[in-house]
Amino acid sequence: MNNNSPNLFQVKLPGVQSWLTIVAICLLLGSLGLGWVVKFASIAIGLVILAPVVGILGFVWWLRRSIVAAQCPVCNYSLQGINGSEIQCTNCGELLTVDRGKLVRDTPPDTIDVVAVEVIQD
Numbered sequence: 001m002n003n004n005s006p007n008l009f010q011v012k013l014p015g016v017q018s019w020l021t022i023v024a025i026c027l028l029l030g031s032l033g034l035g036w037v038v039k040f041a042s043i044a045i046g047l048v049i050l051a052p053v054v055g056i057l058g059f060v061w062w063l064r065r066s067i068v069a070a071q072c073p074v075c076n077y078s079l080q081g082i083n084g085s086e087i088q089c090t091n092c093g094e095l096l097t098v099d100r101g102k103l104v105r106d107t108p109p110d111t112i113d114v115v116a117v118e119v120i121q122d
Protein backbone atom coordinates (compact mmCIF):
# COMPACT_ATOMS: atom_id res chain seq x y z
CA MET A 1 0.00 0.00 0.00
CA ASN A 2 2.67 2.45 0.99
CA ASN A 3 4.84 1.59 -2.03
CA ASN A 4 2.63 3.60 -4.39
CA SER A 5 2.55 6.89 -2.50
CA PRO A 6 6.17 8.04 -3.26
CA ASN A 7 5.53 7.34 -6.96
CA LEU A 8 2.34 9.39 -6.93
CA PHE A 9 4.23 12.18 -5.20
CA GLN A 10 6.92 12.06 -7.90
CA VAL A 11 4.50 12.04 -10.81
CA LYS A 12 2.14 14.68 -9.55
CA LEU A 13 4.53 17.16 -7.95
CA PRO A 14 7.88 17.11 -9.77
CA GLY A 15 8.48 20.80 -8.99
CA VAL A 16 7.90 20.34 -5.29
CA GLN A 17 10.16 17.31 -5.23
CA SER A 18 13.06 19.18 -6.84
CA TRP A 19 12.57 21.99 -4.32
CA LEU A 20 12.54 19.43 -1.53
CA THR A 21 15.79 18.02 -2.92
CA ILE A 22 17.39 21.47 -2.90
CA VAL A 23 16.17 22.11 0.66
CA ALA A 24 17.47 18.67 1.71
CA ILE A 25 20.89 19.39 0.18
CA CYS A 26 20.95 22.77 1.95
CA LEU A 27 20.09 21.14 5.29
CA LEU A 28 22.71 18.46 4.70
CA LEU A 29 25.40 21.05 3.91
CA GLY A 30 24.30 23.06 6.93
CA SER A 31 24.56 20.03 9.20
CA LEU A 32 28.06 19.33 7.86
CA GLY A 33 29.20 22.79 8.93
CA LEU A 34 29.04 24.12 5.39
CA GLY A 35 26.31 26.61 6.05
CA TRP A 36 28.44 29.29 4.45
CA VAL A 37 28.20 27.41 1.12
CA VAL A 38 24.41 27.63 1.35
CA LYS A 39 24.58 31.30 2.30
CA PHE A 40 27.03 32.05 -0.50
CA ALA A 41 24.94 30.18 -3.06
CA SER A 42 21.72 31.92 -1.99
CA ILE A 43 23.43 35.32 -2.09
CA ALA A 44 24.84 34.54 -5.55
CA ILE A 45 21.44 33.39 -6.84
CA GLY A 46 19.81 36.46 -5.30
CA LEU A 47 22.34 38.73 -7.00
CA VAL A 48 21.84 37.01 -10.37
CA ILE A 49 18.09 37.57 -10.08
CA LEU A 50 18.23 41.05 -8.54
CA ALA A 51 21.01 42.63 -10.63
CA PRO A 52 19.07 42.82 -13.94
CA VAL A 53 15.90 44.03 -12.16
CA VAL A 54 17.82 46.75 -10.31
CA GLY A 55 19.66 47.62 -13.53
CA ILE A 56 16.45 48.00 -15.52
CA LEU A 57 14.73 50.01 -12.77
CA GLY A 58 17.78 52.25 -12.46
CA PHE A 59 17.91 52.78 -16.22
CA VAL A 60 14.19 53.68 -16.36
CA TRP A 61 14.64 56.07 -13.42
CA TRP A 62 17.67 57.69 -15.09
CA LEU A 63 15.82 57.94 -18.42
CA ARG A 64 12.80 59.63 -16.81
CA ARG A 65 15.07 62.14 -15.10
CA SER A 66 17.23 62.77 -18.15
CA ILE A 67 14.70 63.16 -20.95
CA VAL A 68 13.95 66.81 -21.55
CA ALA A 69 11.05 68.06 -23.62
CA ALA A 70 11.49 71.67 -24.66
CA GLN A 71 11.09 73.97 -27.61
CA CYS A 72 13.74 74.95 -30.11
CA PRO A 73 14.97 78.47 -29.24
CA VAL A 74 15.18 79.28 -32.95
CA CYS A 75 11.91 78.03 -34.40
CA ASN A 76 9.87 76.99 -31.29
CA TYR A 77 9.53 73.42 -32.57
CA SER A 78 8.87 70.87 -29.78
CA LEU A 79 11.89 68.59 -29.26
CA GLN A 80 13.02 65.89 -26.84
CA GLY A 81 16.57 65.11 -25.84
CA ILE A 82 18.68 63.52 -23.12
CA ASN A 83 20.24 65.92 -20.60
CA GLY A 84 23.79 66.87 -21.52
CA SER A 85 23.57 65.60 -25.08
CA GLU A 86 23.64 67.46 -28.35
CA ILE A 87 20.70 67.27 -30.71
CA GLN A 88 19.81 68.82 -34.01
CA CYS A 89 16.44 70.46 -34.45
CA THR A 90 14.44 68.36 -36.86
CA ASN A 91 12.60 71.44 -38.10
CA CYS A 92 15.30 74.07 -38.71
CA GLY A 93 18.50 71.99 -38.41
CA GLU A 94 20.00 74.11 -35.62
CA LEU A 95 22.51 72.34 -33.36
CA LEU A 96 21.26 72.47 -29.77
CA THR A 97 22.61 71.34 -26.40
CA VAL A 98 20.26 69.98 -23.74
CA ASP A 99 21.29 71.78 -20.57
CA ARG A 100 19.41 71.39 -17.25
CA GLY A 101 15.96 71.04 -18.79
CA LYS A 102 16.47 73.67 -21.48
CA LEU A 103 17.60 73.64 -25.08
CA VAL A 104 20.54 75.96 -25.67
CA ARG A 105 21.89 77.06 -29.02
CA ASP A 106 25.49 76.01 -29.62
CA THR A 107 26.28 79.10 -31.68
CA PRO A 108 26.24 82.42 -29.81
CA PRO A 109 23.12 84.57 -30.21
CA ASP A 110 22.92 86.96 -33.18
CA THR A 111 25.11 84.65 -35.26
CA ILE A 112 23.88 84.06 -38.78
CA ASP A 113 25.18 80.99 -40.55
CA VAL A 114 26.21 81.82 -44.09
CA VAL A 115 27.39 79.44 -46.75
CA ALA A 116 29.69 80.99 -49.36
CA VAL A 117 28.36 80.09 -52.75
CA GLU A 118 30.94 81.84 -54.93
CA VAL A 119 34.05 83.72 -53.89
CA ILE A 120 35.44 86.15 -56.48
CA GLN A 121 39.09 87.15 -56.14
CA ASP A 122 40.50 90.11 -58.04
Ligand SMILES: [Zn+2]
Binds near residue numbers: 072091
Ligand atom coordinates in the same frame (compact mmCIF):
# COMPACT_ATOMS: atom_id res chain seq x y z
ZN1 LIG B 1 14.44 74.63 -34.66
